[in-house]
Amino acid sequence: MAYELSDSITINASPAAVFNLLSDITRTGEWSAQCYRAHWNDADDTHASYAPSHGIGSTFTGYNHTPEREWSTTSEVITYKPNTEFSWQVLSSGTIWGYRMEPAPNTNDATLLTEYTAFTPAGEAYFRSKFGPDATAQEAQRQHAATAGITQTLTRIKEILEG
Structure with missing residues (x-):
């Protein structure tokens, strides 16, 4: 049951402003539907904020919850293209999550933000072994939660950036 999901929203903020917010994973709890806290694993202070060294290959731990359970995952940054794309792969399942930013058409300094996820065959194998x-x-x-969560997350990001 591998799948890919995505949704987009236009935000009245520059791609640089959007990228700077989203690549600071320590702020993820402000917008995520499930991840309430995250920290970089290579930081001396686990609550350290964004630093330029947190590019491709950096890892972080995310703490997630739903009404049914809580869990944590370790992820690795796999795409770090300032003002364009930021993505990561969950190391246990191989699931990919990320954001793409592009100037919104026919607007002044706005961004078309797309959030996406890909649940891969590696994820299927992981779920078979785990469940x-x-x-x-x-x-x-998980697919149902991701579908609803992406839309909710994009709305929260828009609210944060537009004030």
Whole structure:
């Protein structure tokens, strides 16, 4: 049940402003539907904020919750293109999450922001090993949560950047 999901929103902020916010993973809890806290794993202070050294290959831990459970994941930054794209891969499942930014058409200093995720065949294998016969149901539950969560997350990011 591999899948890819995405949604987009126009934000009245420059691609640079959007990128600077989203690449500071320590602020993720402000907008994410599930991740309430994140920190860089290579920082001396686990609450350290964004630093330019947090590019491709940097890892971070995200702490997530739903009404049913709490868990943490370690992810690695796989795309770091200032003002254009920021993405990461969850190391346990291979799931990819990210944001793409581009100047919004017919606007002055606005950004078309796209959030996306890809649940890969590696994720399917991980879920089979972790959940056994319940893997398909767990995957469907995650896909449903991601679909709703992406829209909710984009709305929150817009609210933060537009004030």
